[in-house]
Amino acid sequence: MKVILPVPTAQRTQMIDISHEISRVVQKEGWQNGLLTVFVPHTTAAVTINENADPDVQRDMLYEINKVIPFDDGFHHFEGNSAAHIKSSLFGVSEQIIVEEGVLQLGTWQGVYFCEFDGPRQRKVWLSFLKNTVS
Amino acid sequence: MKVILPVPTAQRTQMIDISHEISRVVQKEGWQNGLLTVFVPHTTAAVTINENADPDVQRDMLYEINKVIPFDDGFHHFEGNSAAHIKSSLFGVSEQIIVEEGVLQLGTWQGVYFCEFDGPRQRKVWLSFLKNTVS
Amino acid sequence: MKVILPVPTAQRTQMIDISHEISRVVQKEGWQNGLLTVFVPHTTAAVTINENADPDVQRDMLYEINKVIPFDDGFHHFEGNSAAHIKSSLFGVSEQIIVEEGVLQLGTWQGVYFCEFDGPRQRKVWLSFLKNTVS
Numbered sequence: 001m002k003v004i005l006p007v008p009t010a011q012r013t014q015m016i017d018i019s020h021e022i023s024r025v026v027q028k029e030g031w032q033n034g035l036l037t038v039f040v041p042h043t044t045a046a047v048t049i050n051e052n053a054d055p056d057v058q059r060d061m062l063y064e065i066n067k068v069i070p071f072d073d074g075f076h077h078f079e080g081n082s083a084a085h086i087k088s089s090l091f092g093v094s095e096q097i098i099v100e101e102g103v104l105q106l107g108t109w110q111g112v113y114f115c116e117f118d119g120p121r122q123r124k125v126w127l128s129f130l131k132n133t134v135s
Numbered sequence: 136m137k138v139i140l141p142v143p144t145a146q147r148t149q150m151i152d153i154s155h156e157i158s159r160v161v162q163k164e165g166w167q168n169g170l171l172t173v174f175v176p177h178t179t180a181a182v183t184i185n186e187n188a189d190p191d192v193q194r195d196m197l198y199e200i201n202k203v204i205p206f207d208d209g210f211h212h213f214e215g216n217s218a219a220h221i222k223s224s225l226f227g228v229s230e231q232i233i234v235e236e237g238v239l240q241l242g243t244w245q246g247v248y249f250c251e252f253d254g255p256r257q258r259k260v261w262l263s264f265l266k267n268t269v270s
Numbered sequence: 271m272k273v274i275l276p277v278p279t280a281q282r283t284q285m286i287d288i289s290h291e292i293s294r295v296v297q298k299e300g301w302q303n304g305l306l307t308v309f310v311p312h313t314t315a316a317v318t319i320n321e322n323a324d325p326d327v328q329r330d331m332l333y334e335i336n337k338v339i340p341f342d343d344g345f346h347h348f349e350g351n352s353a354a355h356i357k358s359s360l361f362g363v364s365e366q367i368i369v370e371e372g373v374l375q376l377g378t379w380q381g382v383y384f385c386e387f388d389g390p391r392q393r394k395v396w397l398s399f400l401k402n403t404v405s
Binding site: 035039040041069073078079083085086089092094126128129131133 | 169170183184185186189191192194195196198199200202203225226227230231232233235240241242243244245265267268
Binding site: 034056061063133 | 305313396
């Protein structure tokens with residue numbers, strides 16, 4: 001069964017590093033070797049993997065995507081958040097991460113980020129694990 | 136073995152909700168608990184997960200992506216559909232969806248959309264399932 | 271355990287077809303039926319699946335993404351490669367590919383491309399396989 005991780009957001013657009021929260025679930029569930037799926041059950045948010053060192057990277061990423069896909073552009077959708085829907089599809093709502101010996105396999109500078117594009121809101125992330133039966 | 140789902144498209148760019156067709160395959164194949172891969176074997180189409188309620192969301196998404204990546208922009212590719220190739224890579228050609236008790240785990244407002252960027256054409260989607268052996 | 275594939279790049283932005291290298295690993299490892307994950311452990315590179323015939327498609331894709339996300343745009347990140355970080359998240363750092371009878375299941379015109387957005391560099395790709403236990 002999937003594990004549900006709550007992710008409260010605080011701004012209209014925001015990238016939140018959830019790597020540690022995910023690692024804690026992997027450890028607590030005893031997930032050892034296999035593939036972890038991180039799935040966002042929302043349509044105006046996303047999940048991505050990117051640099052975890054300089055916070056200016058997240059600032060620049062949000063600045064640029066909000067410029068390329070402006071909040072208002074003659075959209076028809078009555079809720080007025082079409083830009084957030086587009087950003088969600090461009091970044092994507094799931095990531096698959098290799099797990100070995102209970103450790104998330106990420107590059108040195110990689111972190112897992114929840115991407116809020118229409119906040120602030122109370123969000124969730126779903127985690128599901130497939131065990132490797134090969135070796 | 137993968138299951139092949141035919142997806143005829145009717146317009147140059149179009150988002151088609153294939154959630155019900157996918158659910159029917161999951162049910163027919165008896166796929167219970169695990170991870171479903173939805174894979175698009177084309178290079179000018181994609182698959183995405185987004186809002187399934189207001190059709191204006193799809194209209195706005197196609198409007199905006201067709202504006203950001205225009206059909207013509209001095210491209211060299213002789214077939215004249217480079218914009219569609221780029222959109223395919225930006226949206227992505229596969230989605231992974233958690234399945235529990237034979238039910239696709241999607242958020243309340245999420246649907247699975249085939250994205251046509253160079254239609255109309257006769258398209259296909261491949262479905263493949265990995266069984267969860269953890270619990 | 272994941273297999274590590276070295277990918278040297280030669281240009282600032284570049285798409286490199288790694289389909290054959292991946293197929294060789296699948297064959298050597300004896301991976302028969304299941305799901306292959308191709309994971310890029312970098313934050314200024316990506317992996318995508320797109321046309322493997324006319325090289326002008328890759329030229330057009332890089333031309334257009336470099337135009338939509340310019341190298342310089344008042345970014346704050348001190349390393350000056352924020353554009354590459356954004357492109358990495360838009361294209362994505364992993365792909366999942368179905369494997370049947372030891373053969374990568376790709377469409378007729380599809381190849382797997384390593385995307386360099388901040389090269390040239392010595393890069394790596396991680397490959398991991400989940401065996402299908404359904405049939």
